[in-house]
Amino acid sequence: MKHLRILTYVAEVARHGAIRRAAERLNITPSALTRQIQDIEYELGTPIFERVAQGMRLNAAGELLVRHIRDQRADLERVRSQIADLSGVRRGHVALACSQAFVNHVVPDEVEAYRALFPQVTFTVQVRDHVQAVAALTQFEADLALVLQPPPSADMQVLFSCRQTLCALMRAGHPLAAETGPVRLRDCLVHPMAVPDRSLAIRHHLDDALARRGAPLNAVIESSSLEFLRNLVLREDAVSLQVPSGIPDDPRLCSRPIDARDLPPMSLILAQLRGRTLPVATAKFADRFAGSLHQRYGADVS
Amino acid sequence: MKHLRILTYVAEVARHGAIRRAAERLNITPSALTRQIQDIEYELGTPIFERVAQGMRLNAAGELLVRHIRDQRADLERVRSQIADLSGVRRGHVALACSQAFVNHVVPDEVEAYRALFPQVTFTVQVRDHVQAVAALTQFEADLALVLQPPPSADMQVLFSCRQTLCALMRAGHPLAAETGPVRLRDCLVHPMAVPDRSLAIRHHLDDALARRGAPLNAVIESSSLEFLRNLVLREDAVSLQVPSGIPDDPRLCSRPIDARDLPPMSLILAQLRGRTLPVATAKFADRFAGSLHQRYGADVS
DNA sequence: TGGGCCGTTGCGATTTCGGAAACAGGGGGC
DNA sequence: GCCCCCTGTTTCCGAAATCGCAACGGCCCA
Known part of the structure; x- marks a missing residue:
């Protein structure tokens, strides 16, 4: 959406920590970018970046703002998905972070099955280790995470879990x-x-x-x-x-x-960021995914 | 915030149920409005208003969108408020030294107005003569001084000045x-x-x-x-x-x-200690105070 | 069947935005 | 201490988005 352009600029500068790199990524010049940043800081009445020799670093105010930007983008995506849902065609995007262990069968099978039903839904699948996957959730880089034995985190809301024997x-x-x-x-x-x-x-x-x-x-x-x-x-x-x-x-x-006496089973977890309302397409996919996993592996008995 | 302009357009049209009335309220022409609405509908891939003879009525998609707009605005307001909190605008203390001449209207009016905006900001107002007021600045007993005809001092940085006729x-x-x-x-x-x-x-x-x-x-x-x-x-x-x-x-x-031929007007000065960086709350108050004095008495012509 | 209201469209003017290049300032290596 | 490289910033100018004005077509109601 057009009105998010300036906010995207801020997010990109924050991500790269430098105006020039962000500008390259955004396909604009550093001069255009620096002006937009200054405009926003003027509007807020306070700097949101700390200028250091190496580039730009978010200050406390900036941290608050980029969090807002992420929330706002996710929420808009959810609304767009709901709107698309009303018009009949289910379209939307699912961003999934998963462990390597699932790139063979589980995830590709599920994505294929879902896209057979709703071809307008697109996917990005990032392969991350169990720690990075949780981080991807909190940073809104992924909507869902499918991982083995993730570190306990209050940010994570488990949608499905089961045991996997090594x-x-x-x-x-x-x-x-x-x-x-x-x-x-x-x-x-x-x-x-x-x-x-x-x-x-x-x-x-x-x-x-x-x-x-x-x-x-x-x-x-x-x-x-x-x-x-x-x-x-x-x-x-x-x-x-x-x-x-x-x-x-x-x-x-x-x-x-491996005999259970030697190695306890590992936990397989499908999770989302706690408190987030996922876009319709994503929520629906998560729902089906959880059901499918249940059918494959059974429920968690713990 | 600038990026909300287009969303504000949508909200305003939704509120009034008509482009022309909304346009008048937004101080733009109906043509500009109708194009922005069309742009948004194109981006969303679906209309958000139902065109009826009496004007525009939100459809289901539009309802979802305006709810998002409301949420988004509220969240931005919350973020701005948090940012204001940590930048110190909201809470703080202002120490003002002023002449007796200003205890009736000027200072109490201004303090009242500022405290209506930022109730967490506290004040001390010392009544001093023009010499003592400057001394209070240099001794950090006051952040700001509002005085008549102060003795010239290199320590004093004038934030506002005007003429007052006796x-x-x-x-x-x-x-x-x-x-x-x-x-x-x-x-x-x-x-x-x-x-x-x-x-x-x-x-x-x-x-x-x-x-x-x-x-x-x-x-x-x-x-x-x-x-x-x-x-x-x-x-x-x-x-x-x-x-x-x-x-x-x-x-x-x-x-x-008094006729200007008999008594030249006196100078009214709002000043701070030269070179001092005031706390955010204080600087903000000084800024508003200067603006308010300007509005009341006009700029200094000297 | 007009008059009034509605949203919409074409076109010219204004404002905003972005690009290229030069500038200013801070490390890091020599 | 100097130089080079990288940083953000500024300035000038062209391009693009935006807006205002006027006119158009449709709908409702008297």
Whole structure:
């Protein structure tokens, strides 16, 4: 919407901390930008940026203003969505932040199903770790977050949660693939392990469990990319750890759940920012997503 | 705020139910309004008004939008209020030193008006003569000084100045009260004079003028209290001298300006200590005060 | 069937906005 | 201490959005 132009300028300067970079991003010149900022500061009767040698930094008044701008934009988006809803076609946009573990099946399946119903609804899917995903919610960069074991936060309102049992993942020819059913963690640890690095919740979960029993981790490979780890176990007899939803349907891969005595299940959470009224399209998608997850994994028993 | 202009247009049309009436209220032409409305409807992709013979009526989408506009305006107002709070405009203290001449109308009016806007701002008003008032500034006992004819001082930074013509003050039944308009000083001097004593700038001003023409002063009463002098002229046919701003609105009193040939006008000065950065609340008050004085007495022509 | 009200449109004038380049000021490296 | 680079800011000018004016077409009511 046109009237948000100036506010967008402020938000962009705040985001980049510099007029010149923001101007480049906005496809205008720094001079135009500096004037708009000055106009706003004049209107408010107080500066909203602190001028430092490195650029512009928000002051307290500016913090309040950019929060307002974010709220205002989100609210307008909600209104537009409601209006579009009235006119029959459901259109809108869904911004989702999710963990890597869900880029294989869960999210693409759901997005596809929803877009089959409402082709006018568009999506952005950002892959973030569990900490960044929550941050994306609070900064209005995402409407919804689907993450494993997020840090507890009062800002987060859980729309759905369930338990996911970690699985040992290996290639089809691997010795552990000879049997099916749960596998003990110690049977995995004798093999070279290809595990997520500490940016991922799975690794934290694993470390916690190992620390409690003093078992050493023989981490041959660690990576921030689950996809890389999967590709690795296809090439050598290493064992990786992934949640079921992150395991693609590939006959060359084999997975067995880790015995619950060794590793408690992880929590899978679909959440939004607490207190936010989502746009119609987004709310509807969240609703269907929660239902779909329930159907797939069942409700949380905790 | 500027960016709300277009939204205000929508709200106003919604309120009046007609573009022409709304346009009149907004001080623009109907053509400008109708185009802005069309722009918004184009952006939203749907009409927000239903065109009827009597004018414009909101449809469902419009209802949603005007609710958003109301919310948005209220939220912005809240943010502005918070910003004002932390910038200190709202709460604070103003220490003012002023001459006796301003305790009747000028200062109380201004303090009342400002406190109506910012009830959290407190005041101390010290009545000082023109010399003491400047001293109060330099000693940080006062933030602002409003005085007549202060001694020139490099420490003083003038925020506003104008001219005040001295007036002869007498009771309603006095012979001089029979006429109106300027009065010559010699016509006053034939009556018993009730004049300020030498602690007040008015007296210095009067003495200077009399000394230049060698006229004697028949000072029956002199006092450091303008209020006392006023009470005196109510009781006998004496004549006092005061500046217009010191004369209360009392039907029993009558005043006539002294002819400019006899007494040049005195200068009224609002000043602060040079180089001092006043607290926000104080600076804001000084600003409004200067504007208000300008409106009352006009700018200084010297 | 006019008159009055309504919103809307074309066009010229005004205001606002943005772009290019020069300016001013503060680090950081030499 | 000097120089270079990066920062925001200012100035001048052209471009674009906005507005005002006048005219038009539609609707209601007397």
